[in-house]
Amino acid sequence: xxxxGGRKVEFKDPDQKLWMDRMGEKGWTCPTWPKEYGGGGxxxxxxxxxxxxxxxxxxxxxLNSFGIxxxxxxxxxxxxxxxxxxxxxxxxxxxxxxCQGYSEPGSGSDLASLKTKAEDQGEEYLINGQKVWTSxxxxxxxxxxxxxxxxxxxxxxxxxxxxxDMDQEGVTTKPIKLISGKSPFCETFFDNATAPxxxxxxxxxxxxxVAKRLLQFERNMIAGMGFGSAASGSSKKTDAxxxxxxxxxxxxxxxxxxxxxxxxxLRNKIIDHDMNSQAFALTLRRAAEESKKSNQGPSAxxxxxxxxxTEHNKLRYEIMLEAMGTKALGWDGAEFGPEELAITREWLxxxxxxxxxxxSEVQLNVISKRVLELPQ
Amino acid sequence: xSLVLNEEQSYLKDTARDFAKNKTPVSHFRGVRDSENxxxxxxxxxxxxxxxxxSGILIPEEYGGSDFGVAGIGVIFEELGRTxxxxxxxxxxxxxxxxIKEAGNEDQKKDYLTKIASGDITLSxxxxxxxxxxxxxxxxxxxxxxxxxIINGQKTFVLDGGFADFLIIAADTGKGTxxxxxxxxxxxxxxxxxxxxxxxxAANITFKDLKLSSSDLIGEESGSDQIIEEVLDIxxxxxxxxxxxxxxxxxxxxxxxxxxxxxxGAKIGSFQALQHRxxxxxxxxxxxxxxxxxSLTSFDEGSNDIPRLASLAKAKIGEVFHLxxxxxxxxxxGIGVTDEYDIGFYLKRARVAEQIFGNVQFHKDRYAELTGY
Numbered sequence: 001x002x003x004x005g006g007r008k009v010e011f012k013d014p015d016q017k018l019w020m021d022r023m024g025e026k027g028w029t030c031p032t033w034p035k036e037y038g039g040g041g042x043x044x045x046x047x048x049x050x051x052x053x054x055x056x057x058x059x060x061x062x063l064n065s066f067g068i069x070x071x072x073x074x075x076x077x078x079x080x081x082x083x084x085x086x087x088x089x090x091x092x093x094x095x096x097x098x099c100q101g102y103s104e105p106g107s108g109s110d111l112a113s114l115k116t117k118a119e120d121q122g123e124e125y126l127i128n129g130q131k132v133w134t135s136x137x138x139x140x141x142x143x144x145x146x147x148x149x150x151x152x153x154x155x156x157x158x159x160x161x162x163x164x165d166m167d168q169e170g171v172t173t174k175p176i177k178l179i180s181g182k183s184p185f186c187e188t189f190f191d192n193a194t195a196p197x198x199x200x201x202x203x204x205x206x207x208x209x210v211a212k213r214l215l216q217f218e219r220n221m222i223a224g225m226g227f228g229s230a231a232s233g234s235s236k237k238t239d240a241x242x243x244x245x246x247x248x249x250x251x252x253x254x255x256x257x258x259x260x261x262x263x264x265x266l267r268n269k270i271i272d273h274d275m276n277s278q279a280f281a282l283t284l285r286r287a288a289e290e291s292k293k294s295n296q297g298p299s300a301x302x303x304x305x306x307x308x309x310t311e312h313n314k315l316r317y318e319i320m321l322e323a324m325g326t327k328a329l330g331w332d333g334a335e336f337g338p339e340e341l342a343i344t345r346e347w348l349x350x351x352x353x354x355x356x357x358x359x360s361e362v363q364l365n366v367i368s369k370r371v372l373e374l375p376q
Numbered sequence: 377x378s379l380v381l382n383e384e385q386s387y388l389k390d391t392a393r394d395f396a397k398n399k400t401p402v403s404h405f406r407g408v409r410d411s412e413n414x415x416x417x418x419x420x421x422x423x424x425x426x427x428x429x430x431s432g433i434l435i436p437e438e439y440g441g442s443d444f445g446v447a448g449i450g451v452i453f454e455e456l457g458r459t460x461x462x463x464x465x466x467x468x469x470x471x472x473x474x475x476i477k478e479a480g481n482e483d484q485k486k487d488y489l490t491k492i493a494s495g496d497i498t499l500s501x502x503x504x505x506x507x508x509x510x511x512x513x514x515x516x517x518x519x520x521x522x523x524x525x526i527i528n529g530q531k532t533f534v535l536d537g538g539f540a541d542f543l544i545i546a547a548d549t550g551k552g553t554x555x556x557x558x559x560x561x562x563x564x565x566x567x568x569x570x571x572x573x574x575x576x577x578a579a580n581i582t583f584k585d586l587k588l589s590s591s592d593l594i595g596e597e598s599g600s601d602q603i604i605e606e607v608l609d610i611x612x613x614x615x616x617x618x619x620x621x622x623x624x625x626x627x628x629x630x631x632x633x634x635x636x637x638x639x640x641g642a643k644i645g646s647f648q649a650l651q652h653r654x655x656x657x658x659x660x661x662x663x664x665x666x667x668x669x670x671s672l673t674s675f676d677e678g679s680n681d682i683p684r685l686a687s688l689a690k691a692k693i694g695e696v697f698h699l700x701x702x703x704x705x706x707x708x709x710g711i712g713v714t715d716e717y718d719i720g721f722y723l724k725r726a727r728v729a730e731q732i733f734g735n736v737q738f739h740k741d742r743y744a745e746l747t748g749y
Contacts, residue, residue, distance in 0.1 A: 247749035282666035
C-alpha cells in the first residue's frame with residue numbers, strides 16, 4: 001500500500017520507478033506545494049481535477065511518505081529558506097525517505113515528557129536517547145525528531161525539532177514485531193549521534209509548536225486511511241452504477257440469492273458500514289468546502305476525523321473477516337490466496353489505528369473539552 | 377452537490393430560525409397540545425407561515441410560488457424541527473404540492489398550486505395501507521365506470537388526514553397506480569382521526585364507493601408510480617431535515633444541562649462517562665448534517681443518485697434521532713421523564729417521524745438494493 005521511495009528503495013518493477021520519477025519531475029507527487037521547491041504549484045481546484053483524472057485512469061499512487069504527509073507541510077510553515085531548498089525537493093522526487101521520532105518508551109500519550117537529549121557541541125548537536133514506534137525506520141534515510149535541548153526549562157519549553165541523518169554509526173534501529181507478524185515500527189537508538197546545527201527547525205526550544213502542528217497533519221492522514229475503496233463522497237455526476245466493495249467481496253464468499261447477499265445479518269452490517277462510509281466521505285468534503293469558504297482552519301467537523309475514521313476502518317476489517325470465514329484466518333502458505341493473507345494481516349494492523357497519533361479516548365477528550373466545551 | 381448553503385438558503389434559514397424562536401418556541405407546541413385542538417396546529421401561525429411565502433417555496437412563480445427549491449424548504453424545516461413547530465406545511469406544501477406540480481394538468485396546477493401558495497387550502501396524501509411503509513402493490517382500487525372512477529379501500533397513517541381540505545388518493549387502476557384528488561367531504565369517505573404519540577394528527581380513512589370524475593385524476597391513468605417515488609424522495613429528504621433540527625435541539629439542550637447540573641460536588645458534564653457519549657453523539661450529528669445537505673441539494677442540482685441519497689439521509693437521521701433523544705432523556709435523569717420538561721417531546725417525535733415514508737430498516741434495505749446487493 002505504501003510506497004515511500006528513498007535511498008534504500010526496492011522497486012517492484014521498472015514501471016514503478018518510471019511513474020515515481022515522472023510524477024516527481026512535474027511536482028505532482030506534492031501537487032499543491034510551491035513550484036520553487038519542486039512542488040506542482042497547483043491551486044485547490046486544479047488539484048481536484050488532477051486527483052479526479054488520476055482516479056479515472058486508476059493510477060497507482062506514485063509516492064506516499066511521511067515526508068509528504070507531515071514533514072513537508074511543517075517545513076513549509078516553519079523551515080528557513082535554506083531548509084526548504086535542501087529538503088523539500090528531495091521529498092517531492094522521492095530521493096529521501098523520512099521517519100518520525102516522537103514517542104519514547106516512557107513518553108506515549110504524555111509526549112512532552114520526552115528525554116532524548118541533544119547537546120550543543122559548537123558546530124553540531126550530540127544526540128543520545130531512544131525513540132519508539134518509529135515507522136519504517138529501518139527503511140528510511142532521515143528522521144525528524146523531538147529532542148530535549150533545554151533540560152532546565154519547563155517540559156514543553158525545552159524541546160527542539162531536529163533533523164538527523166540515519167546513515168551514521170550512532171544511529172541503530174531494531175524492528176518491533178506486531179501482532180500482525182509485520183514490523184512497520186522500530187525502536188531507534190541514538191548513541192553519540194550527531195546533526196549539524198542548521199538541521200534545527202523552528203528555533204531552539206521551540207519544537208513543541210512544530211510538533212503539535214505536525215500531529216494535526218498526522219491525525220488527518222490516519223483518519224483518511226482506508227477510504228480508497230469505500231463508497232465515494234464525490235460531487236461529480238457520473239453514470240457509473242454505485243457499487244459496494246464490501247458487498248462485492250462478501251458475495252464471493254457467502255453467495256447471493258436474487259441479487260441479495262445470502263446472509264442477512266452480514267448484509268445489514270455492510271449496509272451500515274457503507275452508509276457511514278458515504279456519510280463520512282461527505283463530511284470530509286464538507287469540512288474542506290467550509291474551510292475554503294471561511295478561509296479559516298479546519299471546521300468543528302474535522303475534530304471527529306481521527307476518532308471516527310479509525311474506528312470505522314477497524315470495523316471494515318471486522319466485517320471482511322466475518323464475510324471470509326476461515327479463509328480469513330490463515331497465517332501462511334499456498335492454501336490461502338495472497339489477498340486473503342494480506343487482509344488477515346491488515347485486520348491486525350488496523351488495531352493500531354485507534355492508538356497511534358492519539359488514542360480514540362484522547363480524541364473524545366479533545367472533542368468534549370475543545371469543541372463541546374464541557375467542564376474539566 | 378454543494379455542502380454549504382448559498383445566500384438565499386442562508387437567508388431562509390435565518391428567517392425560519394427567528395420565526396421559530398419568537399413565534400413557535402417549544403412552548404407553542406405544548407400550548408397547542410394542551411388546548412386539545414384536534415387539528416394539532418394553530419391556524420393563525422399557519423397563515424403567518426404562508427404569508428412569509430413558505431407554502432409556495434416548491435411552487436413555480438407562475439402559480440404564485442417562489443420556486444426556491446428543495447434545499448430552500450429543507451432548511452426551513454430544519455429550524456421548525458428544532459422547536460417541534462406543528463403545521464400542515466409538510467403534507468400540503470411539500471408532499472401534495474410536489475405531486476400536483478409533477479403530475480397535474482394546467483387547470484389543476486392553476487387551481488390547487490395557487491391556493492397552496494397563498495395558504496388558502498390544506499391537502500393530505502392518502503397512500504399507506506399498513507403499519508409499515510409500502511408504497512407499491514396497493515389494495516385500494518379505482519375502477520373506471522364511464523367517465524367516472526369508483527374508489528374502494530382503506531388508508532392509514534394519513535398525515536393531516538383528519539382535517540385537510542383535500543385528499544390526494546393513491547389507488548390501483550389495474551396496470552399501475554393512479555392519483556385522484558377529492559374534497560374531504562365527498563360522499564363515500566369515512567375519516568377516523570388517530571391522535572398520535574407526538575401530538576400530531578393523522579387519520580385512518582375508508583373509501584366506500586367513492587365516485588370521482590376523470591377530471592379528478594392527476595396525471596395519467598396507471599402512470600403515477602414513478603412520480604410517486606420521486607415525490608416520496610423529496611418528502612423523505614425534507615422530513616429528514618426536520619428530524620435533523622430536532623436532533624440538534626435535543627443535543628444542545630442536553631449539553632447545556634450537562635454544564636449546569638451539579639452532583640457529587642461537580643458539574644455532571646465533567647464526568648468522562650458522559651463526556652465520551654456526548655462526543656460520540658457529536659460525531660454522529662456531524663455525519664447527519666452532511667447527509668441532509670447532500671440529499672437536499674441533490675434535487676436542485678440534478679444528481680443521478682437522488683434515491684440513494686434520500687435513503688441515506690432518512691436512515692441515518694432516523695437512527696441518530698433515536699440515539700440522541702434517548703440519551704437526552706437519560707442524561708437529564710428524573711426530570712427527563714416528566715411531562716413538565718420538554719425533552720421527552722423529542723423522543724416521541726423521533727418515533728413517529730421515523731415511520732414517515734419508510735423507517736430506518738426500509739431505507740437501509742433500499743440503499744443496499746440501489747447499490748446492487
